[in-house]
Amino acid sequence: MDNPKIFNPAIETMPRSDLDACIDERLRYTVRYAYEHSPFYRKWFSKNHLDPGEIREHEDLLELPLISSASIRRNQPPVTDEFMFKSVDWEEVYTIHETSGTSGVPKSFFLTWQDWTRYAEKYARIFVSQGIGKGDRVIICASYGMNVGANTMTLAAREIGMTIIPTGKCNFPIRMISSYEPTAIVGSVFKLLKLARRLDKEGLSPAETSLERLVVGGESFAKESRSYLAEIWQMDVFNTYGSTEGTMCGECAEIDGLHVPEDLVHLDVYDPQLKTFVKDGECGRAVLTTLIPVGERCGTLLLNYDTEDTTVVLTRKRCPCGRTHMKIFSPEREAETVWILETPVNRVDIERGVFQRDNMDYLTGEYEAFVYQQEDEDSIVLRVSMECMDPDTIDSQLIRDRFLESFFSFKPRLADAYGENFDIVFHIAPPGGLELHRTKGRPKRLVDRRELTS
Numbered sequence: 259m260d261n262p263k264i265f266n267p268a269i270e271t272m273p274r275s276d277l278d279a280c281i282d283e284r285l286r287y288t289v290r291y292a293y294e295h296s297p298f299y300r301k302w303f304s305k306n307h308l309d310p311g312e313i314r315e316h317e318d319l320l321e322l323p324l325i326s327s328a329s330i331r332r333n334q335p336p337v338t339d340e341f342m343f344k345s346v347d348w349e350e351v352y353t354i355h356e357t358s359g360t361s362g363v364p365k366s367f368f369l370t371w372q373d374w375t376r377y378a379e380k381y382a383r384i385f386v387s388q389g390i391g392k393g394d395r396v397i398i399c400a401s402y403g404m405n406v407g408a409n410t411m412t413l414a415a416r417e418i419g420m421t422i423i424p425t426g427k428c429n430f431p432i433r434m435i436s437s438y439e440p441t442a443i444v445g446s447v448f449k450l451l452k453l454a455r456r457l458d459k460e461g462l463s464p465a466e467t468s469l470e471r472l473v474v475g476g477e478s479f480a481k482e483s484r485s486y487l488a489e490i491w492q493m494d495v496f497n498t499y500g501s502t503e504g505t506m507c508g509e510c511a512e513i514d515g516l517h518v519p520e521d522l523v524h525l526d527v528y529d530p531q532l533k534t535f536v537k538d539g540e541c542g543r544a545v546l547t548t549l550i551p552v553g554e555r556c557g558t559l560l561l562n563y564d565t566e567d568t569t570v571v572l573t574r575k576r577c578p579c580g581r582t583h584m585k586i587f588s589p590e591r592e593a594e595t596v597w598i599l600e601t602p603v604n605r606v607d608i609e610r611g612v613f614q615r616d617n618m619d620y621l622t623g624e625y626e627a628f629v630y631q632q633e634d635e636d637s638i639v640l641r642v643s644m645e646c647m648d649p650d651t652i653d654s655q656l657i658r659d660r661f662l663e664s665f666f667s668f669k670p671r672l673a674d675a676y677g678e679n680f681d682i683v684f685h686i687a688p689p690g691g692l693e694l695h696r697t698k699g700r701p702k703r704l705v706d707r708r709e710l711t712s
Contacts, residue, residue: 263387263389263511263579264387264579264580265379265382265383265385265386265417265418266383269521270383270517270580270581270582270583271576271580271582272582273582277520277521277582278316280521281316281520281521281524282316283552284549284550284551284552285315285316285524285547285549286313286314287550287551287553288547288548288549288550288559288561289310290310290311291345291550291556291559292310292345292561293310295345295346296342296345296559297340297342298329298333298342299345299561301342302323302325306323308321308322316524316526316547319524319526319547319561319562320534320535322561323562324528324532324545324562324563324564325560325561325562325564326563326566327566330365330366331363331365334365341366341368343366343367343368343559343560344557344558345556345557345558345559346370346555346556350370350555350557351369351557352370352371352373353369354366354367354368354369354404355367355368355369355404355405355406355502356404356502357501357502364404366558367406367502367503367557367558368557368558370555370556372554372555372556373555373556373557374413376504376551376554377410377504378410378413378416378417379414379519380410380414380500380504380506380519380522380523381411381413381500381506381508382414382417383508383517383519384498384506384507384508384517385411385414385415385418385508386418387508387509387510387511387517387579387581388471388473388496388508388509388510388511389470389471389511390420390442390471390473391419391420392418392419392420394418394420394421394441395420395421395423395438395439395441395442396411396415396420396421396422396441396442396443396444397423397425397430397434397442397443397444397445398411398412398422398423398424398425398426398444399425399426399427399428399430399443399445399449399450400444400445400475401426401427402424402426405502406502407475407500408424408426410500410506411444412424423438423440428445428446428450432456432457432460435457435462435468436462436467439468440468440469441468441469441470441471442469442471442472442473443472443473444474444475445473445474446474446475447477447479447483447623448623448624450491451487451490451622451623454491464491465491465493469491469493470493471493471494471495471496472487472488472491472493472494472495472496473495473496473498474487474495474496474497474498475497475498475500477591478590478591478594478604478606479497479606480606480609480610480613481610482609482615482664483610483612484497485613485615486613486615486618486623494511496509496513497509497513497516497588498516499516499588499589501565503546503560504522504523504546504560505518505523505546506519507519510577510579510581511579512577512579514572514585515572515573515585515587516585516588517577517581517584518583518584518585518586520583520584521551522548522549522551523546523547523548523549525545525546525547525584525586526544526545526546526547527540527541527542527543527544527545527569527570527571527586528542528545528564529543530542532545538570538571538572538573538574539570539571539572540570541568541570541587542568542569542570543565543566543568543592544565544567544568544586544589545562545563545564545565546563546565547560547561547562548560548561566591566592566593567589567590567591567592568589568592568595569586569589569590570586570587571584571585572584572586572587573585590604590605590606594606594702594703594704595704596629596704596706598638598640598672598680599638599671599675599679601671603629603640603669603672603704604704605627605703605704607668608625608642608665608704609625610664610665611642611660611665612625612642612644612661614660614661614663614664616656616660617644617656617660617661620646620647620648620656620657621644621645621646621657622645622647623645624692624694624695625642625643625645625692625703626642626643626692626693626694626701626703626704626705627640627641627642627643627703627704627705628640628641628643628704628705628706628707629641629704629705629706629708630707630708635679637678637679637680637681638679638680638681639680639681639682639683640680641682641683641685642683642684643684643685643686643687643692643693644657644686644687645687645689645690645691646686646688649686649688652686654684654686657686658684661684662682
């Protein structure tokens with residue numbers, strides 16, 4: 259690498275005008291490729307009376323219909339005989355992957371080797387931007403399987419010259435840290451908090467291990483939980499955002515927004531009605547389009563795909579790190595949002611209240627929340643359960659007050675309704691006392707149970 263802090267300087271520091279020209283060139287190629295190789299898009303263009311040749315620049319995407327997760331599921335077995343989004347012959351498919359299926363039947367994706375090299379480059383850029391490079395040893399606490407994340411990070415390591423310790427989970431023996439002296443670890447906020455507690459029980463200070471940085475990926479989180487994690491470990495905590503669909507965005511050393519690999523994936527932000535783009539700085543739905551370099555192949559591509567995540571374009575200006583690719587706010591998943599009295603409440607809103615610093619003298623950080631409709635009243639109840647370290651020493655009133663102060667500062671409309679037709683009740687659970695500890699798979703921390711109580 260010419261610049262040890264930038265994996266691909268020619269692309270990542272490209273002037274905005276040149277980057278836009280690259281995006282448009284690849285968009286034209288991708289649209290033509292979709293029309294010629296994807297059964298779904300061939301019918302899609304015909305059905306919508308669209309000429310692929312008229313899509314010349316990324317602003318033209320606004321003229322195209324959006325597709326969704328449901329679109330993919332309706333165009334694969336068992337609904338259809340063939341995988342309509344597969345855009346290469348079976349002989350060119352290197353691996354097959356599925357999404358987690360947390361919001362329905364898993365979506366199928368087909369990757370060629372060229373897809374893998376592009377995915378790996380995205381993660382290589384992220385790692386290098388976070389100061390991870392040749393000679394580093396990185397523990398991957400993400401599952402190896404039908405999702406692409408862990409495998410992509412492992413492949414990226416080859417390009418950088420770093421070593422991967424593929425534990426797949428965060429409950430690995432503590433001896434692995436003392437024996438292999440890793441310098442970074444990838445995992446969720448909650449996995450890394452649990453690991454810190456395990457180290458404490460072994461008489462080891464997290465800050466005194468060989469680890470130098472933490473990378474959190476796979477889910478959005480509150481800045482308060484990041485701050486607490488950084489305090490416990492006494493090191494920087496970086497954010498990444500990725501998906502099987504191919505996003506892979508990450509924070510650089512500035513830690514103030516995630517860079518989008520704009521030459522490989524185009525990201526637009528739409529208004530809530532999905533009719534037009536919002537201005538930079540405004541919140542909206544993230545809509546992505548695969549960008550294929552001219553002459554290359556792609557196993558599954560997406561045009562105008564509604565990720566069902568919300569985000570904000572923070573800036574398109576050159577970052578102090580030298581990169582010119584735009585930065586976005588960490589996306590929040592629509593599937594983790596419930597509406598209460600016409601107000602959106604995301605899981606992160608709950609997490610922010612839980613991780614108020616004074617609270618964390620008593621809490622483990624584990625939490626879950628449920629929304630109920632009162633049976634005999636026209637009112638809604640939000641029940642927040644938080645796991646504590648020692649039920650005998652907890653200051654319940656302090657935890658309640660700090661949570662309410664944080665929550666209502668971002669939800670003034672619900673603050674006005676509080677005590678009238680909206681209430682928040684709190685439950686303090688002992689270690690292991692939350693429902694999520696008894697369920698398999700990724701825990702759902704905000705659940706709407708109004709249908710069950712109406």
